Amino acid sequence: MPFHIIRNDITKMQVDAIVNAANRSLLGGGGVDGAIHKAAGPGLLAECKMLGGVKTGEAKITGGYRLPCRYVIHTAGPVYRSGNENEAALLASCYLSSLKIAHERNLESIAFPLISAGAYGYPRDQVFRIAADTIRAFLANHDMTVYLVIFDSASMSIGQALFYDIRRYIDDNYAEQHANLRAPENMPEVYGDAMPDGASSGYEPERGGFFYDQGFTTISAFPDEYEGCLFQRELEDLFDTIDESFTQMLLRKIDERGMKDSECYKRANIDRKLFSKIRSDIHYRPKKPTAIAFAIALELSLMETSELLSKAGYALSKSSKFDVIIEYFISKRIYDIHMINEALFTFDQQLLGS
DSSP: OOEEEEOSOGGGOOSSEEEEEEOTTOSOOSHHHHHHHHHHOHHHHHHHTTTTOOOBTOEEEEEOTTSSSSEEEEEEOOOOSSSOSSHHHHHHHHHHHHHHHHHHTTOSEEEEOOTTSSTTOOOHHHHHHHHHHHHHHHHTSOOOEEEEEOSOGGGOOSOHHHHHHHHHHHHHHOOGGGSSOOOOTTSOOOTTOBOGGGOBEEEETTTTEEEETTEEEEOSSOOSSOTTOSOSSOHHHHHHHTTOOHHHHHHHHHHHHTOOHHHHHHHTTOOHHHHHHHHHOTTOOOOHHHHHHHHHHTTOOHHHHHHHHHHTTOOOOTTOHHHHHHHHHHHTTOOOHHHHHHHHHHTTOOOSOO
């Protein structure tokens, strides 16, 4: 754990092992296979000649030679014919066989290409779905960081209906043209003015909300009338929880949900070491995608998500496409972090997790 989808050249991945989409002879070819052999140098081919080839769906391991990885795991994917000739099972076996070899060698990280998606003609969206499902199932019971290296969002498979629904939601909610919000004309100049109970306050357009001497609250949109929009909840409720840190709130929510730590960080696509670091530091301030990942794992509502984010100094904003996509999934109560990451990748946004 975790599982990352990234754009990169697989020959430049600094991981324990990369996977080569090889042919059955293991003697090199075109596409990913040719690029890996070229980057690794002649030593890789010399070792491959001693392996006696590989069967479709199986895998074998060699050294990495001039590559930045320690090992190359070679697997032969199926040629796509009709989709009814056991291709899906053979393709899944390529991923699983490679993962098993990495696990047997106690490797901590591995990077895959989309196997059989080139000259072998397997539809890229189907390869992605088989790869993602196989990797996720494996990671449910194993600790390993897995990368799926792809070149473009066209390879993703979130589904056409979901894609257009998200795009419609973005069109309806994304306020890019209003990113630099200004206070309504009838709003008093409040920088340094006295607020109720003598609280010093002000409006911070960069943060999209208001501050006062003991805290900060955001508003996502200004109502027609200023009266009543400043405080969305009673000050006493805010002050009751103002001293709770992100770590404290996270651990409290885990306990309230009756979850184990391991269940939470795996559902959040978070590395175990990072979770341990957060747990041991009461003042830890995570990156925003990490904080949101925990909100997804805990299946928090939008209000609860905003509260958790505020503990780390963040907020959801209508002027951020990333935030609007997150809001879409939470409002729909869709908490599958991998599905969310696939959508974020499709829309060229940063992914959740560590």
